[in-house]
Amino acid sequence: MxxxxxxxxxxxxxxxxxSVLKQPVRPCSAALALGGCDIGVAAAAAALHRSRMFPVVVFSGGIMPGTRGRFPRGEAVHFRERAVALGVPEEVALLEPHATNTGENISFGRKVLTGDGRTVHSVLLISMPYMQRRAYATCRKQWPEVDPVCASQPVSFDEYAEExxxxxxxxxxxxxxxxxxxxxxxxxxxxxxxxxxxxxxxxxxxxxxxxxxxxxxx
Incomplete structure (x- = not known):
């Protein structure tokens, strides 16, 4: 290169x-934090919880070859721990530690959110900024009954690239x-x-x- x-x-x-959709963030029935290489997703989830944008959040993501060195116990485990450390109550921070791609983030996360009878009309998809459009398109296909809203840390391209x-x-x-x-x-x-x-x-x-x-x- x-x-x-x-x-x-x-x-x-x-x-x-x-890729960054710039959708207005609004309160949703639940949130789904998608795994990846950027633990800033956890910080975004914590900030959104403080703003009362969701009552419960699932952290989704397994042990992946590309992130194993950074998150050896799995993306969701590390993201959840970081979010809890930043103030998200443990009882509202649910765990989905098996997903290996975005489709599984949505489908496995959906099962966690609805498995106890919870009704979900809208879901706040929290991801890396440049993953927003892909997350939105996947959710619309895999979980068409809900209204998805995408959110990430508020950061510009230049700021993100420098990090x-x-x-x-x-x-x-x-x-x-x-x-x-x-x-x-x-x-x-x-x-x-x-x-x-x-x-x-x-x-x-x-x-x-x-x-x-x-x-x-x-």
């Missing part, structure tokens, strides 16, 4: 702006999410969403520059 250029960041910012240990890997992971938004509808994993031409163009330019390690295989 060559050094990151200004053109790389310009195109990556286009993908970021496409990363490996900015090139961050861009490559964002490419992976964008690719799944484009490809998963035809595989039945998510609803179809319009992907503007300028987003597709930015995606292709980044692909040609080598940001392809998290893309789906051909």
């Amino acid at each position: 060559n050094p990151i250029t200004g053109a790389d960041r310009t195109d990556a910012r286009i993908l970021w702006d496409f 990363q240990d490996d900015e090139a890997e961050f861009i490559a992971m964002m490419m992976g999410d964008t690719h799944r938004v484009m490809e998963y509808p035809r595989r039945g994993f998510a609803i179809e969403q319009e992907v503007p031409e300028h987003v597709r163009d930015a995606f292709e330019r980044l692909r040609k520059r080598g940001y392809d390690t998290w893309l789906l295989p051909d």
Whole structure:
């Protein structure tokens, strides 16, 4: 991988702006915090709980090859512990430690939330910022009865990029999410969403520059 250029960041910012939905956050029946490589999801969940945006939250995510070194006991376990340390009461912080992808985050999390008879009309999906559109599309497919609202830590692309240990890997992971938004509808994993031409163009330019390690295989 060559050094990151200004053109790389310009195109990556286009993908970021496409992926971050900027939906108005409102109180929901429950929340679902999706696992990943960014424990900032836990901080977002804690802040949203303080704002009374949900009465109960499920932390979902298993032990994954890409995050095992950082979260050896599983993403959900570490995220939940962090959220509790930040003030989320243990009794409202539920655990789903088996999901290995976004579809399982939704379907397994749904079972935890509804398994005790709880009625869920709306769900607050808490994720990494650039995962919002993918989470929304997956939830609409896997759990069509609920009204999903997406939320993350309030951070800009530049702020988020500066926080990363490996900015090139961050861009490559964002490419992976964008690719799944484009490809998963035809595989039945998510609803179809319009992907503007300028987003597709930015995606292709980044692909040609080598940001392809998290893309789906051909």
